[in-house]
Amino acid sequence: MSRHIDNFKQSYLWYAFKRDKVAIASMIVLCILVFTAVFAPLIATYNPYDPINTDVMNSEIPPLWMEGGDSAFLMGTDAQGRDLFSTMVYGMRISLLIGVGAVVLQSVIGITIGLISGYFGGKLDSFFMRMADVQLSFSYLMVAIFFTAILQAAVGVGRFGEIAIPFLILVIGFSQWPQYARTVRASVLAEKKKEYVEAARVTGFGAGRIMWGHIFPNTLSPILVLSTIQVANAVMSEAALSFLGLGMPISRPSLGSLINSGFEYIFSGAWWITIFPGVLLVVLILSINLLGDFLRDVLNPKLYKG
């Protein structure tokens, strides 16, 4: 293990990282945000899901430093009287959970299809790639609106709130797999020509072993770069859906639904309900994207963007 750490310390990745101030800053910000999200119950001052902590009398209290601020609520409260800071922390947790979950789903589907397509080629490849083209020609928003509407009608708005997280993961995950499939397929086509693959075939290894054990590890750097971009995209997709009222319900808000919920009050002076979650979302996405750009520059893979 220590050998791996030593190797990493000597690697170009680490060398470039140490010299890239933007990458370091993004990494620090991202680490703080992820830490906050993971340990939300310890960091948030209130549990926003607990009705005991919500009092309508406390609604729309401005942030601490403004006139009428309450020392109990650092960033003020939302329209339902929940502490905005705590709600945001929990909201970010949901946003990240959906983002990462969707990317895991995308990558599992996309990598499998990409490997099979690239390795076997021929009719199977044509079939999967046309499927990817068809998939990409739908807007994911259209698909999401369509299914959300059906699901909400089928199970009722109340029950929908309970299954919203897995549902959003499924919708965002399924709509974005072609990016992975194309990127992986392109790498596989390049790797397949190399002699180590022929050597594995000469040894008699089966197709599965060659695909997963030999070719797959060599497609990891484009996958890594793509994944950072895709996490940011998925978080944004979720925010967009929630903003349109198709995502997380206001009882368990994500950053997107918080922004949406505050939108009605922005002209009545309670701007903080929208602006704070908005800023947090931008910082989160920006730090992920900047890290992704850094990785892309350093690892320099050939990405196939759909």
Add this chain to the structure above:
Amino acid sequence: MSNNEQSLLSVRNLYKRFDISGGLLDQIKFSGGKFSREITLVKALNNVSLEIKQGETFSVVGESGCGKSTLGRTIMGLYPPNSGEIYFNGDRLDQLSPKEMLPYRSRMQMVFQDPYASLNPRKTIKQTLEEPLKYHNPQMNAGELRDRVEEVLLQVGSDPKWVTRMPHEFSGGQRQRISIARALVVDPEFIVADEPISALDVSIQAQILNLLMDAQEQRNLTYLFVAHDLSVVEHISTNVAVMYLGTVCELADTKLLFEDPKHPYTMALLSAIPRLDGKKSERLKLTGEVPTPINLPTGCVFHGRCPYANSRCIAEIPELKTHSDGRKIACHAVEEERIR
């Protein structure tokens, strides 16, 4: 065949074509007012037959695109042949399923050209060497695996202490040693070496060639050596087949072939080798360009560039005929004694 018993590997009337016309949409051509479906085939191997005896080094030489690498890969089962037969020790290989082929996989191995592409960059040397061994000998325990890998590494002149390293930590010559170790570790009888030294520096080439020759002696290996470097071929092989456009033009004992080439292409090829002594041998200069293997010339594939070609060469494909001194030549001019 009469000498079937002595031959370790025999190839009979092997044909291999590659379809490069792409998908259905690429195949449709518009000409003469109507659409037609055209399939473009690269005729990589055309009626190739050869016998490789136990313990010998059989070399296949020719210029790029002549099908010599395809021949090696088709024998190894990396490409399925379109027609023809491949026998290993009398057993027919070309129709076996991957599962039936498995026992032969450890008896036939391959060494590749590019030492930078032939080792998986994400695997340590230990993984690269132990995986095939374990795959073919599931009963071996960790200690036995380690001992065997160590033994092979020592034989190829690498330090067994390096097994935890990754390929990028090695030079080209060291990687090629490890590639050879990977082929040797499953204890094969027959190795196809596809240009194993052409990507290496001169002083390293000698090391690798010596290593291959040592391994042959110690393990009683049989080589099919695919190369374009004629002076290397002359040094190490017992028999040589000269290929041109997917066809064998001359096949003979090395000494015979290099001292007295008969086929006009062999003569041209040999006279083009730059010599260290700087003496320009009587050059047989070729005219014209190598035709593409997509549209093979009629008759003898060499007729367009051959100074001795006549109307028969354009019309009729010459057969590979065995001569009194044992060599095989596919040339009408030699048969009719128009040359010399």
Add this chain to the structure above:
Amino acid sequence: MSSLLEVKDLVIKFGLRTGDVTATTGVSFTIEKGEKLGLVGESGAGKSVTGFSIIVLISKPGYVADGHILFKGTDLTKISSEEMRNIRGNRISMIFQDPMMTLNPVLTIGTQMTETLLAHNPKMSMKEASEIALEKLRKVHIPSPEKRLEQYPHEFSGGMRQRIIIAIALITDPEIIIADEPTTALDVTIQAEIMDLISELCETEDMGFILITHDLAVVASVTENIAVMYAGRIVEKGRTRDVIDNPQHPYTKGLIKALPEGAKGSNRLNQIKGMMPTLTNIPDGCAFNPRCPYVMDICKTDEPSLIQVKGMDTQAACFLCKEEVFTNE
């Protein structure tokens, strides 16, 4: 009268993140009109960098740290990039290994040929330029050159492309041509044709020719003079025949014996143990000392300089040559 090209004590360094790395040390050679010089060495010996430095085309982070490159008395390391552009591709041309990389796939051969010419002679008319292009294509023996001018690189075979590259290199009537592994990507029969062509052109055009290659046999059959490089240094130079028939430096000896031709008779090839050091860890003293079969104590501490071998035209950088232990072997 100064030489056509004189390279004096050339030191090329590469600025890397771990500090400067020296690629060549004290490389010196001269070349006269009509002379063919072979620069031989294995990969990493510094032969290509030396070639590039002559046309001041070393890519960053490489730079010429010391030494002079005198082209007819003008020091190319000191002139402005404007003046250099006038020399590079005009009076000194370069031919590269891979013809497909050098030719632009979307431009016709004619355009690519006249472009170079017009760039160096703005006053020339298109018609004149085409005339010259045709003449050069004929010179490299390309059949029906008029038709060829309209064609694209992919319509040519490898050997034909390399001929076109040579025609492009010739188009400004250069005085020196530097060829970096010009035939490595080609087949032997084509290699022989190209080498014949180059030798013929050097004679008819009275050009200087520097052949950078790893192939001793090619150098032996083409050039008059040879410089053998090892780990960024010239270890032996002299007349090609002398050096190949009677090598003085242990590295040259080993290299020649390592060739199948040099080892005829015995079954095993003579091998030089080990490998060339990387530029970052060149040993103290003679760079060849860890691999040398004749190594002495002095070799591990002092670096030998090129000295005239007694009774020969050859220069070698080896202490043995000084001590005259080696010459009679």
